[in-house]
Amino acid sequence: MTAPLVEVEQLQTYFPIRRGLLRRVVGNVQAVDGVSFSIARGKTLGLVGESGCGKTTVGRSILRLVEPTGGRVAFDGLAVRDLRGRDLRNLRRRMQVVFQDPYGSLNPRMTVRALIEEGLIIHGLGSARERVDRVVRAMERTGLSRQALERYPHEFSGGQRQRIAIARALVLEPDFLVLDEPISALDLSIQAQVVNLLIELREQLGLTYLFISHDLSVVEHVSDEVAVMYLGRIVERATAAALYAQPLHPYTLALFSAVPTVDPARRRRRIVLVGDVPSPSNPPRGCRFHPRCPLAESVCREVDPPMVSLPEHAVHCHVAARELARSGGNASVAAATIAALLADRATPPTATLSPG
Numbered sequence: 196m197t198a199p200l201v202e203v204e205q206l207q208t209y210f211p212i213r214r215g216l217l218r219r220v221v222g223n224v225q226a227v228d229g230v231s232f233s234i235a236r237g238k239t240l241g242l243v244g245e246s247g248c249g250k251t252t253v254g255r256s257i258l259r260l261v262e263p264t265g266g267r268v269a270f271d272g273l274a275v276r277d278l279r280g281r282d283l284r285n286l287r288r289r290m291q292v293v294f295q296d297p298y299g300s301l302n303p304r305m306t307v308r309a310l311i312e313e314g315l316i317i318h319g320l321g322s323a324r325e326r327v328d329r330v331v332r333a334m335e336r337t338g339l340s341r342q343a344l345e346r347y348p349h350e351f352s353g354g355q356r357q358r359i360a361i362a363r364a365l366v367l368e369p370d371f372l373v374l375d376e377p378i379s380a381l382d383l384s385i386q387a388q389v390v391n392l393l394i395e396l397r398e399q400l401g402l403t404y405l406f407i408s409h410d411l412s413v414v415e416h417v418s419d420e421v422a423v424m425y426l427g428r429i430v431e432r433a434t435a436a437a438l439y440a441q442p443l444h445p446y447t448l449a450l451f452s453a454v455p456t457v458d459p460a461r462r463r464r465r466i467v468l469v470g471d472v473p474s475p476s477n478p479p480r481g482c483r484f485h486p487r488c489p490l491a492e493s494v495c496r497e498v499d500p501p502m503v504s505l506p507e508h509a510v511h512c513h514v515a516a517r518e519l520a521r522s523g524g525n526a527s528v529a530a531a532t533i534a535a536l537l538a539d540r541a542t543p544p545t546a547t548l549s550p551g
């Protein structure tokens with residue numbers, strides 16, 4: 196097996212909270228607190244979880260758009276956090292990002308040509324003529340015609356603007372893209388086109404993706420593996436097939452139960468979680484999900500659940516660990532038991548859960 200392209204180990208990113216005249220640090224938002232995963236070359240890891248759980252911060256920390264507080268990030272074997280100057284610039288060319296908002300992320304005063312060319316100029320790549328060729332090639336790859344070269348972003352629809360943003364990333368011939376909610380701001384009718392384009396580009400160019408989205412169906416469609424985040428941590432991670440067929444973590448089950456589905460095998464009783472997500476500046480001790488978990492036991496309030504690993508599946512939960520042990524490691528049996536327990540215990544509606 197080849198080495199993963201991206202490896203993240205115990206990543207921590209805290210944001211200081213400052214107060215008073217002297218802007219003294221009085222605490223930290225623990226946006227990401229001990230996240231580990233790897234992504235093989237050419238594969239896609241989907242990242243899901245409620246708003247504010249730290250998905251964007253994971254993506255930005257890998258790219259060093261924010262400085263991580265701790266942990267290790269390796270890209271193609273390079274220790275990302277140790278790189279400086281030219282080495283960091285070279286690495287940044289190989290790792291690009293596409294944001295949610297194609298309106299806010301494109302400077303309205305720049306033409307499409309200037310927008311896509313900008314990265315090539317910053318990185319000192321190619322002569323003026325070569326740069327135009329590369330710009331046109333990137334536009335063609337994303338389905339934009341060269342007639343668009345001298346036009347401005349406001350002349351385009353949301354879907355086409357997102358194609359411009361993707362071309363802007365692709366022109367640098369990266370290996371890895373962080374796609375942070377790349378379709379959430381688009382009309383439903385064009386979301387599928389952009390998703391299909393991203394899949395095609397991954398296949399044609401051998402790209403590797405971190406795909407952040409609150410749309411669980413799209414994540415399943417695009418991803419090889421999926422990680423579920425809650426309050427700065429990954430609580431469950433598995434191949435997309437294993438996670439969607441046999442979710443083991445109560446939080447994952449609650450997220451999935453909120454998604455309408457036509458597939459009777461997937462239809463689950465809605466699990467309504469009580470209470471708000473606690474503040475990431477003061478996360479609960481023990482299992483961070485315990486204040487909202489219908490299955491919480493006394494151990495959950497005290498002891499951080501360790502990871503239990505199966506070949507295609509990893510989960511941090513005391514009850515899941517016990518059910519896996521009881522079933523001899525049979526995820527399907529354990530998942531069915533946990534789903535039944537949750538259906539019994541999930542409380543009547545007092546708060547709703549919205550993924551993303």
Ligand SMILES: Nc1ncnc2c1ncn2[C@@H]1O[C@H](COP(=O)(O)OP(=O)(O)OP(=O)(O)O)[C@@H](O)[C@H]1O
Pocket residue numbers: 210224225226244245246247248249250251252253475551
């Ligand atoms: N620059 C920053 N300074 C201070 N706090 C921040 C900063 N960026 C993010 N946070 C906080 O870190 C936590 C995680 O935020 P993040 O944007 O990573 O979440 P997210 O999962 O991407 O949410 P969403 O689904 O809404 O995009 C939140 O509590 C957020 O308020």
Ligand code: SF4
Pocket residue numbers: 444445446482483484485486488489490491492495500511512513514515
């Ligand atoms: S460890 Fe306990 S509180 Fe946390 S998810 Fe599992 S059952 Fe719920």
Ligand SMILES: [Mg+2]
Pocket residue numbers: 250251252375
């Ligand atoms: Mg985000």
